[in-house]
Amino acid sequence: MSSLLLSKLSTKDDLDILKGELESLEGAIYQSKDKYNEIIRSDIRSWVSEIVHKESAGKDVTKYIKELKNEIETVPVLSACIGFEPSSSFIESVSGWLKKNVDDKLVVDIVLNTMLLGGVQLSYAGKYLDLSLRKKISKELENVNFSKS
Amino acid sequence: MDTFENFLNKTGEIGYVKRISSSIVFCDGLPGVKLLEVVVFENGEIGQVFSTGDNVVEIILLSRGYIRVGTKVARTGHTLKIMIGDNLFGNVVSPPDIVTFEEEETGSARSIESDPPGIDVRKNISKPFETGVTIVDLMLPLGMGQRELIIGDRKTNKTQFILQSILTQAQKGGTVCVYAAIAKKRTDVIEFNKFLKENKIEDKVITIASYPDDPSGIVYLTPYIAMTIAEYYRDKGYDVFVPLDDLTAHAKYYREISLLAGRFPGRNSYPGDIFYLHSRLLERAGNFQISSGKGKLAEVSITCMPVAEMVMGDFSGYIQTNLMAMTDGHLYFDRDYFNQGKRPPINPFLSVTRVGRQAQTPLLRELSRKLTSFMVSYEKMKEFMHFGAELSEESQKMLMMGDKITSIFDQASVTSRPYALSVFLYTAVWSGYWLEKDINGLRLELKKLTTLYLKNSDFRKQVNDLITNSASLSYLIESMKSSQANILQLLSQLK
Secondary structure (H helix, E strand, O other): OOOHHHHHOOEHHHHHHHHHHHHHHHHHHOOOHHHHHHHHHHOOOHHHHHHHHHHHOOOOHHHHHHHHHHHHHOOOEEEEEEOOOOOHHHHHHHHHHHHHHOOOOOEEEEEEOHHHOOEEEEEEOOEEEEEEHHHHHHHHHHHOOOOOO | OOOHHHHHHHHOEOEEEEEEEOOEEEEEEOOOOOOOEEEEEOOOOEEEEEEEEOOEEEEEEOOOOOOOOOOEEEEEEEEOEEEOOHHHOOOEEOHHHHEEOOOOOOOOEEEOOOOOOOHHHEOOOOOEEOOOOHHHHHHOOEEOOOEOEEEEEOOOOHHHHHHHHHHHHHHHOOEEEEEEEOOOOHHHHHHHHHHHHHOOOHHHEEEEEOOOOOOHHHHHHHHHHHHHHHHHHHHOOOEEEEEEEOHHHHHHHHHHHHHHOOOOOOHHHOOOOHHHHHHHHHOOOEEEEEEOOOOOEEEEEEEEEEEEEEOOOOOOOHHHHHHHHOOOEEEEEOHHHHHOOOOOOEOOOOOEEOOOHHHOOHHHHHHHHHHHHHHHHHHHHHHHHOOOOOOOHHHHHHHHHHHHHHHHHOOOOOOOOOHHHHHHHHHHHHHOOOOOOOHHHHHHHHHHHHHHHHHOHHHHHHHHHHHHHOOOHHHHHHHHHHOHHHHHHHHHHOO
16 A cells, blocks of 8 residues: 555654654544544644545555555655754645655655765665765866965 | 764765663664675764664674663674784784774785685694693694683683793794683773783783673673784784684673563573684684795694683583584683692593694604593592502502602793703603602702702703604603702702
C-alpha cells in the first residue's frame, strides 16, 4: 500500500513530525476510542487527520497505522548541506523536482553550513557529492603557486 | 594522513551511524565498502569493516574515542596497515599508535592480514632454539621455526618462561623478539619493560601491548600486528621469536565482538570461525627460505610461542585443544609441580615437542633420549616407594640419581642457562661427580660450577669445545670422568 501521506511530505522535519503523530495515535488506540478521536481531532495536523480518516475507513486502524509506520521507515532521505537559510518556497520547488525526477516518496533533509560559501553537499543512498564553492576554491588554491615577485 | 573530508570526496560514499553496541558500530550507506576495509568517522576515529549486510555495515572500533549515533562515516579504500621501523625497539607500542592506511605498500608499511607462505618457501626445521631453561633444552628441545604452545593454569610462571626465552635469544644475538601482550595489565607490561632494561636487551625486543580496558578491536588486532612485524624482520633476513601472551584472552575478546555483531554462538558461545582466528595467525610462523639478494637463498625462521591458560588442569578446553591442534607441541606448566616448589613447573611427561629433536646434534639427541628414559623409570620407582616396600641398593641409587638430576632442573625464575652449561651439569652428575653429597650439598656445588662456567672464559671455552667435539654421550661421560679431579680442584679454589 502506498499512502497519500508520503507523497505530501517534502522535508525530513515533516517526516519526523508525522512519525511523532503516528506514535501518539497508536498510543491512543490502546487507551480508549474517545482518546483516539480527541487526538485525531486536535493534536495532529488537519491534512494528516483527513487522509488518515479516509484511508483507514473500513479497515483495522491498528493494522493500518502499523503498516504506515513500516512504510515510513522505507522513505528515502536526501541530505543537502547548503550555505544559506532557504525559504519555504525554495524547499517546495526543490522537493517537487526531486519527487518528480528521482522518487515520489523522497524527502529532503536541509542542513545549514555557512562554511561552504555556496553550492551544496549532497548525500543519498550512501553516495556523497561535494558541489560546494569551498571545495572548488580549495582545489584552485592548490594549483596556485605563491611566489615572491 | 588524509582528512575525513578528503576521503568523502575521494570515495564519493558516505554512511551514518545507526546503532552502537560497545565496540561494534552499525551504520547504513557506504554501498561499495569491502570487508576488512578501514573507515574513518567524522570525529577522526577509525574502524575496520567486520561484516556487510543488507544496508548495514558492521564496523569494529579501533580507537578509544566515543562515537555518537548519527556520526558520518567515510570509506578510505584501504585495508589496515602498520608502520614498521627500527624505532619500535625498546618501546611499548599500542596498536592505534602504528596503524595507517597509506596508499601504496611501501617498504615500511605492511598489511596486517596476509596469506601464510606456501610450502615452496618453507624448509625443514634444522636449527635448535635455545630457551635457556635446562629441562626444556635437554628433555623437550625446540627448533627455530617451531610453534610450541605454552599451556598451564593461571599464575604458573608461563610468562617467566617466556622472559627466560627472550633473554636467551636476545643475548645470543641475531634474533629479533616481538612480544605481544594481549589484554595484559599495565603493571605487568611495565614490569616486563623494566626486565628488558635491567638486562640491557631492550634494543632487541619490540613490545606490542593492549590492555583489558581497550576496545575489543584493539585487543583483537594485537597478535596480528606482532606477526606482521615478525614477517617484516624475517624478510630482512633475521630470525624472529614471537611469544603471544595469551591467546585464550584473545579468543574471549573475539567472542565478545562476534556476539555483539549478532553471530550465532557455537560451543561455549564462541563463534564458528574461532579456529580460523588462530590458525591463520600461527600458520604464518615457521622455517623459511628467502631470497637474500645476489641470487642466494637464506634460511630464516619465525618461532612462535602462543600461551594458553587452562582451568584446573583441564586439557580438554575448547580453545586449548584448538591451539594444541595447530602447534608443533606444548609445554605443560603443572599446578601440582608449582605447588611442590618446582621452578619452572614444567611437567616433561605431559609435554610434547614434535619437531625439536630433528634440530639436535647426535650427542644431544642421545642425551635427551637417555635422560627421558631414565626420568620415566625414576617416576615409576617413586610411585612404587609409596607402598613402603623395601628397596634394593640399585633402586636406592636410581632414586638418589633422579633426585640429583631433578635438582639440576631447578632454575631461578628469569635466569638463562646456556645449552652447553646445561649439558655440562647433567653429564657431571651422571658421570658420578659428588656421589657422597646430599641434595643440598649438590645444589651448592652446581652453583659453584655455574659460576665457574659463566665467569671463567678459558674454562667455558674448554667445556664448549669438549661438548662440540664429543660424537657420543659415552665419549663425553668418559672425558668428564677423566677430568673430574681437575674440575673439582678448580671448584675448590672458588670462594
